[in-house]
Every structure is written in C-alpha cells, then in structure tokens.
Amino acid sequence: MLRFLRPLTQAVTYTRWLHLFISVVVVGMWILVDDEHPYLVVLLLAFAGLVPAVRLVEGLQARLLLTRHGFRDSESGISAAPSASWSDRWRTVLWLEIRMVLGLAISFLTVHLPGITNDLVRATTDDPTRFSALDLPGGHWWYALLAPLPLILLMAVVVGTGHLITVVALHLLGPSAAERVAALEERTEQLLERNRIAHELHDSIGHALTVAVVQAGAARATGNAEFTERALTAIEETGRAALEDLERVLVVLRESGQPVSGRPTLGDTDRLLESARASGAEVESELTGPVGAVPGPVSREGYRIIQEALTNVLRHAGPVRTRVRIAVADGSLELEVLNPLSTADKTQGRSGGSGLRGIRERAALLGGDATTGPYRGEWRVRVRLPLDLAAEVRR
Structure with missing residues (x-):
C-alpha cells in the first residue's frame, strides 16, 4: 500500500502535473485569438519546434519539472542545447505535439473528475447541483461511498501520465548522437x-x-x-x-x-x-x-x-x-x-x-x-x- 502512496509524497509528481498544465497555455491563448480554428495550434507548435532555441527552452523546463535533478544537471538524461540537426528539430516537433495532447487530457480530467466527486456528494440530497456530465437522481446516501473514486482515479492518472511524459522527454529531448559523442569526449x-x-x-x-x-x-x-x-x-x-x-x-x-x-x-x-x-x-x-x-x-x-x-x-x-x-x-x-x-x-x-x-x-x-x-x-x-x-x- 505504501508503495502506491509514495509518489503522492514526492514533489516531482506535482511538478510534472504543473509541466503538463503549462502546455495547455498555448492552446488557451490561441482559442482566445481564434476560437473558430483551434486545430491551427497544431501547425503553430510544429513551426515552433523547428526553431533551434525551442529545444533549449524545452530541455531546461523538462530538466527542472520532470526529473529530480536541477535544470543545470546534465545527469538528468535530457539535453539542454539548441537543435543542431534536422533530426533534433523533428524530434522537438513531435515532443511538442505529444506534450500538448497529454496536457489537454490531464487538464480535462483535472477539472471534471473533481466535478464528478462534487456531484456524487450533492446527489446524496434530494436537490443535487449538477456540475459534471453525469445526470444523477438525488436522495441516495450511498453516493457518498463512491465520491472518493474519481479523486483516486485522478491521482493515478496524474502519476502515470507524469511518468509517461518523463519517458517521452528522455527519448525525444535526450542527447543526440553528436551530443553523446561530445559528452564522451569530454568525459575522456x-x-x-x-x-x-x-x-x-x-x-x-x-x-x-x-x-x-x-x-x-x-x-x-x-x-x-x-x-x-x-x-x-x-x-x-x-x-x-x-x-x-x-x-x-x-x-x-x-x-x-x-x-x-x-x-x-x-x-x-x-x-x-x-x-x-x-x-x-x-x-x-x-x-x-x-x-x-x-x-x-x-x-x-x-x-x-x-x-x-x-x-x-x-x-x-x-x-x-x-x-x-x-x-x-x-x-x-x-x-x-x-x-x-x-x-x-x-x-x-x-x-x-x-x-x-x-x-x-x-x-x-x-x-x-x-x-x-x-x-x-x-x-x-x-x-x-x-x-x-x-x-x-x-x-
């Protein structure tokens, strides 16, 4: 039991959650500008990923929020350098798209799963207030027993998605072949x-x-x-x-x-x-x-x-x-x-x-x-x- 609760006591779990939330800011800003064509944000991120400096910014942010290392620590396994090749650029583009999709998913669940808990608690009365998409008949006390389940599910999703985005970062933002050779030469x-x-x-x-x-x-x-x-x-x-x-x-x-x-x-x-x-x-x-x-x-x-x-x-x-x-x-x-x-x-x-x-x-x-x-x-x-x-x- 303690093994499953341990991630909830680690700060990196919540910094990963924050990292996923940050990715939604770009989508939100775009919708404020053009709510009729929200899909264009995908192309915007693709063009942004081709800029060499974006890889540097994403690498530093990933080091700081996704790993237990500091943003200056190269042992995190995440590179913090501008894109040096087209392979680095395309990997950065793919990283931005995956980060956006996972960020949207975790943001949606972060808002709606607590809403379901709220509805379950209020459905124990005869006059419930519906916040989520659930249409629950009121007056059933046993809804209170189900109320913690959405929150438990949310924390499980947060921990799992945080681990997943870290693995993706290690693969897509990790050192390229040229950077690994340079690091090996420096170590030598x-x-x-x-x-x-x-x-x-x-x-x-x-x-x-x-x-x-x-x-x-x-x-x-x-x-x-x-x-x-x-x-x-x-x-x-x-x-x-x-x-x-x-x-x-x-x-x-x-x-x-x-x-x-x-x-x-x-x-x-x-x-x-x-x-x-x-x-x-x-x-x-x-x-x-x-x-x-x-x-x-x-x-x-x-x-x-x-x-x-x-x-x-x-x-x-x-x-x-x-x-x-x-x-x-x-x-x-x-x-x-x-x-x-x-x-x-x-x-x-x-x-x-x-x-x-x-x-x-x-x-x-x-x-x-x-x-x-x-x-x-x-x-x-x-x-x-x-x-x-x-x-x-x-x-």
Missing part, C-alpha cells in the same frame, strides 16, 4: 586530466619525500654539522618546490577547465640536478640541441620524466654517480638517465611500479616510446618524444 578528457594530475602529484611529492628521506638519513649517518646544514637546506628547497607544484595542481581541481600555468619545463632541469646533488649523488649532465625551442607539452612532460627517473635512482640505488642526457635533434627529444645497478637490481630487478609505468604512459601519450631496465651493467631510462606530434598536444 576529464579522465585523462585526472590521470595527469595523479602523475603530477606522484612525481613531485614523491621526489620531494625521497630527497628528504635520503638527506635526513645521510645527515644522521655522517654526524657532520656542515653536511647536516646542507641537507636541511636541500630538504627545505625541495619541499618548497613540491608545495608550488601542489598548489598548481590544486588550482586545476578548484577551477574546472583552467589550464595549469607555470608548470616546470626542461629549462628548470637544473633545479632537479641540484636537488639530487644535494642528496649526495654525483650527477653529470649533457645538454645538446635547442632545448628552449622544444614545444611546451613535450618540455613539461620531459621535466617530469627526468624527475621521476632521478627519484628512482635515489630510492633504489641511493646517492650514486648518475648521468643525465638531454638531446634535441632530428625532430625528436631524447632523454636518458643512467646509474649503476644496485644489489636489488642485480638480483630481483626494479618492481616497475607506478613511477616507471608513469614514464611509459607519458611517452605514449605524446606518441613516443620509453625503455627502462638494465643496460651494459647500468640501469637505464631512455625516452624518445617526437616534437612534431607533441607540438599539437594541448594541456
């Missing part, structure tokens, strides 16, 4: 952005924490005041840089659609090298070619790749001799980081966790390739990124 971009942000946090924060752990351990082991001072300075600088990177990422999360500005590029590689040197590693760098001419997307991703590679060196091999090579030639950017194999690398190899996986994903995203693993007695990370394809990538 959002997922890619979230994945990129996860890599940003992993690379930046992971690098800072690795440097801090290595520096703190080395300072405690040496017990040298001068070395401890240098270690604390390195930890401070690395932590400050990580906080700046974190703030840039949080800007993206707070303000949807805003691009990340000021992200570090290959021009900031010296900061990474100095951070690794401050951790005790002997870092040699080789730079060839016009690095400043590298397109922004490649330069930013290249910086992150080197950052992750150096983080892996400190994490797995410690402060060892490391060689970093950055070369721009023949339309591509080549990055290479070499360091001696650690004992764990020789026996088990590196686990290939999220760091190395992130390097490969970054390279693949830009149409490049990445190779990681033992090479001539050393551990090598080698990445090649094409400049022509990467120049077209937008962040």
